[in-house]
Amino acid sequence: QSVLTQPPSVSGAAGQRVTISCTGSSSNIGAGYDVHWYQQLPGTAPKFLISGNNNRPSGVPDRFSGSKSGTSASLAITGLQADDEADYYCQSYDSRLSGSGVFGGGTKLTVL
Amino acid sequence: EVELVESGGGLIQPGGSLRLSCAASGFTVSNNYMSWVRQAPGKGLEWVSVIHSGGNTYYADSVKGRFTISRDISRNTLFLQMNSLRAEDTAIYYCARIIGYSSGWYDYWGQGTLVTVSS
Numbered sequence: 001q002s003v004l005t006q007p008p009s010v011s012g013a014a015g016q017r018v019t020i021s022c023t024g025s026s027s028n029i030g031a032g033y034d035v036h037w038y039q040q041l042p043g044t045a046p047k048f049l050i051s052g053n054n055n056r057p058s059g060v061p062d063r064f065s066g067s068k069s070g071t072s073a074s075l076a077i078t079g080l081q082a083d084d085e086a087d088y089y090c091q092s093y094d095s096r097l098s099g100s101g102v103f104g105g106g107t108k109l110t111v112l
Numbered sequence: 113e114v115e116l117v118e119s120g121g122g123l124i125q126p127g128g129s130l131r132l133s134c135a136a137s138g139f140t141v142s143n144n145y146m147s148w149v150r151q152a153p154g155k156g157l158e159w160v161s162v163i164h165s166g167g168n169t170y171y172a173d174s175v176k177g178r179f180t181i182s183r184d185i186s187r188n189t190l191f192l193q194m195n196s197l198r199a200e201d202t203a204i205y206y207c208a209r210i211i212g213y214s215s216g217w218y219d220y221w222g223q224g225t226l227v228t229v230s231s
Contacts, residue, residue, distance in 0.1 A: 002156065036217035038157075045206055045221045046149075046157065057219065089157050093215035099162050099170025101147065101214070106156040 003028060003097075004090050004104035011110040012080050020107045022073045022090030028102060033093040035073035037066055040087040040106075049088070050075070077109070085111045114138035114220045116207050121225030128197050128229075134190040134207030134222055142185045145210035147218065148192050150203035150227075158203070161192065162210070175201075197229045 005023040012018040022035055029035055034052025041047075050056050050066045063078045073092075077084055090104040120132040132148070148160040161171045161181040169181050180193040190207050204226050208218035 033215045034212075034217075038218070045224050046218070047221070048217060048219045051212075051217045087156075091157075091217065099164075099168070099214060100172065101149075101159045101162070101210075101218070103149075103157040103159060 002105040003102040006104035006107045009108045011112055013112045014080050016080050017078045020075045020088050022104050024071050027096045028092045028094040030071035031095055035068055036091045037075045038089045080111050082111050116222035118207055118222040118225040121227045123228045125231050129195045132192040132205055136188050141183050141188050141190055146190045147208050150205045152203040199229050202229045
């Protein structure tokens, strides 16, 4: 059971917009800690996608954006492309767990 | 260019020990927060351990007392010593650099090394 809750799967047609939610609690997202997002393509290591302040590494298009409100966060992907099909993970920090980064359970994005 | 390369994984019997290495280039390990994250087959990411630039270390409850994170400044390498291994430790183990301290993000990841605990 992950500390951060994500939907197991989402899907959208090419060109559409999808959002992936990440729900936490008062000891992590609700405490004001940033939420960061990662993309994992099949058979590869996770790749940093976007940080809590919407910092994107070079090469990540601005079709990807993050937001946060209360105890939840969301990753939005606009203009869906076939190569966006991957697993997406949110990550934050939990003050109850010393030193610990915490991850969501992951969401499989399918591009129809 | 930043690069992380893990090694040391393999097949090990329950109760055995293994030491994973993560060789870094393009930055100094000891100046950064560094972490190990694992992924069991078909499962999500699980945070395992972190070492702060100041040397403080922290562990997930599932590995506390069995795993030890450390670093070698001269070799610019991160380690994870894993003892008393269990079947549930079977996973791909990734090392990652953290930007922004404990609540920061993992900006670079290694390719991972597979640990299989089985008799």
